[in-house]
Amino acid sequence: MNRKHFISFLAVGATCAAALVAPFAHAQDKFPSKPIQLVIPFAPGDTDNMLRPITDKMGEFLNQPLVMNYKPGAGGGVGAGQVAASKPDGYTLVGSSPGSIVVVPLANKDINYTTDSFTPVAALSEGVMMLVVPSSSPWKSVKDIVDHSRANPGKLTFSSSGNMGITHLLAEIFAKDAGVKLNHIPYAGSAPAITALLGGHVEMASTAIAPAQAHIKAGTLRPLAVFGDKRVKSYPDVPTLKELGYKVGSPTLYGLSAPKGTPREVVDALYAAAKKAT
Template identity: 45%
Template sequence: MSGFLRIILVVAALATFPSRTLQAQGTYPTRPITMIVPFPPGGVADQTGRPVAAAMEKILKQPVVVSNRPGAGGAVGMSLAANAKPDGYTILMALSSISIIPEADKLFGRQPTYRMDQLAPVALVTADPTVLMVRADSPWKTVKDFVEDARKRPGEISFSSSGIYGTLHMAMEMFAHSAGIKLKHVPFSGAGPAMTALLGNHVQAFASGPSVVLPQIQAGKLRPLAVWGDKRVAALPDVPTFKELGFKDVEFYIWSGLFAPAGTPEPIMKTLRDTMRMVVADPDFKSAMEKLQTPVDYRDAPEFKEFWDKDAAELARAVQRVGRIEGAQ
């Protein structure tokens, strides 16, 4: 089945090239590049991918077409890119969840939709630390209050997430594990509904990217307790990091990075890496990211690879700790 499916996917990927009959001649790129975004328009990957594509176009002098291929939490688009021809004309803008899906597949004994070694990292583009949010009218003013209360009544304080094994779930799981507390998990179908559940007081905590919750903090509806990042977030200078608070290994980012199918020739990889270095310096790109309040955290392929390996290992452990969940709790 998977062989057949792969053929279908490859054919589909090829079909997205407007003029694939043209032979590549001269230096890469000689024809338009397709950037697969495995999430719907308007999502985090899309909002980062489009400014990147626009800046790449200016540098490479070839159109970079964003193709949204959502489905199965990103697995559809990612496997499309993983199985595409490694010629530099298909690239992928993916999020942290790229490391979770194969791990979850393993957990359930499923045929994996793609393997991580099918994709080669090009550059890390953004990394947004998550923020621990509670309601402004909750009794917890600090992480210490929260942890102490959670120790007193294990499994009673609940948190919402964007979905089981999703990035927001994993972030909370890392924190709970490090703090040695047990929380109640209520998954929702996306970050929006998860935040709505906290606003409506149906759950008590929620981990989120900073930009979505800033207006709620300003309006005095929600209170940030701590940040998962290495350093404090510019927009929330008073909020400590978990590291400062003594939770040493609690570090988590929702990151976005550019990938190419593994086996893409070295000269093309070099062109892509050089392009990305120029993209992050592009003024239009910078202003777009500023408006989205998403911090750019550019890292070239070698450092990105190191970052990715560490992140993937951390996520794999978190997925295994959660394990298979057979009931509703």
């Protein structure tokens, strides 16, 4: 995977599906000599599911575990801020999509960090987002959503994994492209966002696929479309928003970042483990 691509990805806040390919040096033998704290700036159920299979393998290669700590809030800003303020020694990392690192500090004046507060380590996983509604919903297509929203501006409620998070932003881009206004209800992670949808507190959810899968399989949720330009193999009958005529979204990268000032040899050791794990 290309570290340069990941840095550019964070710098512009764009999504990409490039693999990281970069040279790396041998880290000092003393790192890591203790467990690495991996801050997940969202509630369990989305980002952690994307990263855990890879970070568990990284721990095996490093001979020290990456221990996930959940610090949700402010669209990922709470957890990311804690990592930005931590000692730059490689023992505290943040695992996230670029939304919490790039968009949140631009949109929230109370956030105490900037994109430059981090050193990108590696992109680990590619996530695809989708729009879902309850199976009992009268809406069976994106066209139904758009038609309803045009007739009832600002009435349709949708949940996301957090204000200014990737699921929120993609839904807002879709709404703008469709020329409609939606009513956003943020939650602290995709799992509670899905729970709210199932409980009838909102009418639609913009979510990563993983938290919705079991409910789609059980028949309680209906997928309307995926963000991106390619259909998902596990849902071949679900169209992409691109093929429906909307210019929104591509898969987003989930990766690891360290505080600014983390020694190069430490970043390289982490990257080497990530490369082996992926």
